[in-house]
Amino acid sequence: MRAVARIDRSLCLGMGLCEAMAADLFLLADDGIAAAQEDRGQDDRFERLRAIADCCPTGAITVAEETDSAAGHESEG
Amino acid sequence: MTLSTPAPVGPPTALFSPEYYQDPHTTLAWLRENSPVHEFRFPVGEVRTWLVTRYDDVKAVLADQRYSTEAGTWGNAEFRAAGLVAAEGTLLERGITVVDPPYHTRLRRRAMGAFTTRRVEQWRTTVREQVGRILDDCASRETFDVMDDYAGEVAAGVLGEILGMRIERHRELVSALNAAFPSDPALIHKAPEGFARICEYAAELVAEKRGRPADDLTSALIQGDDGVRLTEDELTGIVAAVIMGGSDTVRGFIGNAVLSLLDHPDQAGLLRTDPRLAEPAVEELLRYDGALSTALFRVTTEEVELAGTTLPAGAPVIVGLLAANRDPRRFERPDLLDLRRTGHRHVGFGHGLHNCLGAALARLEGAIAIPALFERFPELTLDAPRDGVRYIDNWAIRRLVALPVAVSAESADRSERS
Numbered sequence A: 001m002r003a004v005a006r007i008d009r010s011l012c013l014g015m016g017l018c019e020a021m022a023a024d025l026f027l028l029a030d031d032g033i034a035a036a037q038e039d040r041g042q043d044d045r046f047e048r049l050r051a052i053a054d055c056c057p058t059g060a061i062t063v064a065e066e067t068d069s070a071a072g073h074e075s076e077g
Numbered sequence B: 001m002t003l004s005t006p007a008p009v010g011p012p013t014a015l016f017s018p019e020y021y022q023d024p025h026t027t028l029a030w031l032r033e034n035s036p037v038h039e040f041r042f043p044v045g046e047v048r049t050w051l052v053t054r055y056d057d058v059k060a061v062l063a064d065q066r067y068s069t070e071a072g073t074w075g076n077a078e079f080r081a082a083g084l085v086a087a088e089g090t091l092l093e094r095g096i097t098v099v100d101p102p103y104h105t106r107l108r109r110r111a112m113g114a115f116t117t118r119r120v121e122q123w124r125t126t127v128r129e130q131v132g133r134i135l136d137d138c139a140s141r142e143t144f145d146v147m148d149d150y151a152g153e154v155a156a157g158v159l160g161e162i163l164g165m166r167i168e169r170h171r172e173l174v175s176a177l178n179a180a181f182p183s184d185p186a187l188i189h190k191a192p193e194g195f196a197r198i199c200e201y202a203a204e205l206v207a208e209k210r211g212r213p214a215d216d217l218t219s220a221l222i223q224g225d226d227g228v229r230l231t232e233d234e235l236t237g238i239v240a241a242v243i244m245g246g247s248d249t250v251r252g253f254i255g256n257a258v259l260s261l262l263d264h265p266d267q268a269g270l271l272r273t274d275p276r277l278a279e280p281a282v283e284e285l286l287r288y289d290g291a292l293s294t295a296l297f298r299v300t301t302e303e304v305e306l307a308g309t310t311l312p313a314g315a316p317v318i319v320g321l322l323a324a325n326r327d328p329r330r331f332e333r334p335d336l337l338d339l340r341r342t343g344h345r346h347v348g349f350g351h352g353l354h355n356c357l358g359a360a361l362a363r364l365e366g367a368i369a370i371p372a373l374f375e376r377f378p379e380l381t382l383d384a385p386r387d388g389v390r391y392i393d394n395w396a397i398r399r400l401v402a403l404p405v406a407v408s409a410e411s412a413d414r415s416e417r418s
């Protein structure tokens, strides 16, 4: 099982809370929209992602636990 | 560092002087070009403080946890001795705006969780109803003050409704808010009393809704869906933060927006004829002249370097939201109001950890209340000399003292003769 965060690019307003809370999990890309960082097997990843998703002002982040390891860190287009 | 060699010329007006408040943009433009991380003495206590004015630097500070709002913990002795720690000795001392993670996360999660898209959508009807009722009141008067009779009523009315306050409390809330955020600097000593009353109303609301939950924001905040049990003080603090964060800001913003549109009749005309502009207009009006000149104080948790300036640990830092929003490095022709502007991302709602919790509600209120005023009164005119329209003396809140208007030129003439 791995925790996967997706960002809805139509909702994200680039408020940067996710990056400020955990730069190892999220990064604002050049277009100002957030992108989830690659899974590096960090501790408490799922819990931390969920906390950040709950704090995002636009509800742009969804977090899921997946068995599939392929779709890893990509954010939704 | 060049601290010992004073610059040969300084900004056009001294920071946070009475002249500055009436025209901050000229001074901020000078600073942005000549002293982007500007050291000055904060007027209260003459505390060494730095003001940041460039867009990229403002965002960098707000995104960086080494700049904390928890000044009670990180502020230097000078800062604390000057009494600059916000809400010291009150319940809001540990309020959402002035705490670091992980404690911030606990409060923010609960608070944000109540602002679901579905709930904000429900508020649309509430805002429309409040705006309609208040416009009827204004219409019966012909001349009125946008700040007190319109913007202030909308802000307090909407908050009272969505929080589920009893109607008798609405009036009292307006008066408590006026005490907490006075227009007259001579009344600032009454502000703590205003804050205390707001905390009382918040505590009362929490107790009431704990006993009898209803379909309102307060009940949703108490209920939560994060499985965490917050204390009554924490819940009261969140409700108080919503009241304080969501009233004078909305009032100030609507006032500034109406003045900007009265100053630019062509833009007001565009807004009147094209309802699709309502939402982008809110963004541009917030960029052009938002309701907060600056964010709350940040203090450095360690020595940091910012755009070539070294800030010692515990240093107070103020980020200029107004300044960043007019940075020509980010916005083309920044001093131009252009409701059709696209692709900008202003910092009027802040950035990073503490970015505005109520932005969706504020946007909704702006997008309804601002066009509605010009729709109802297509001939709305200023009912005072333009240079008599003044801003309050406040370094963080940018809001007009009063904005007298008439529903038509004839009404303005009549009010002049009487």
Ligand code: HEM
Pocket (backbone or CB within 6 Å): B096, B097, B098, B108, B241, B242, B243, B245, B246, B247, B249, B250, B253, B290, B291, B292, B294, B295, B296, B297, B321, B347, B348, B349, B350, B351, B353, B354, B355, B356, B357, B358, B359, B361, B362
């Ligand atoms: C046009 C209106 C508004 C403007 C311009 C505005 C602006 C801001 C800004 C700039 C911040 C960040 C301050 C900082 O970083 O120091 C902020 C935070 C906040 N705002 Fe707003 N705001 C508005 C309306 C509202 C409304 C309607 C609410 C409540 C429903 C609200 C509640 C809050 C709260 C609770 C915070 C603190 C969030 C945190 O610390 O995590 N604001 N606002």
Ligand code: SF4
Pocket (backbone or CB within 6 Å): A007, A011, A012, A013, A014, A015, A016, A017, A018, A019, A026, A033, A034, A055, A056, A057, A058, A059, A060, A061
């Ligand atoms: S916190 Fe939400 S809105 Fe802000 S950048 Fe992250 S995903 Fe986007």
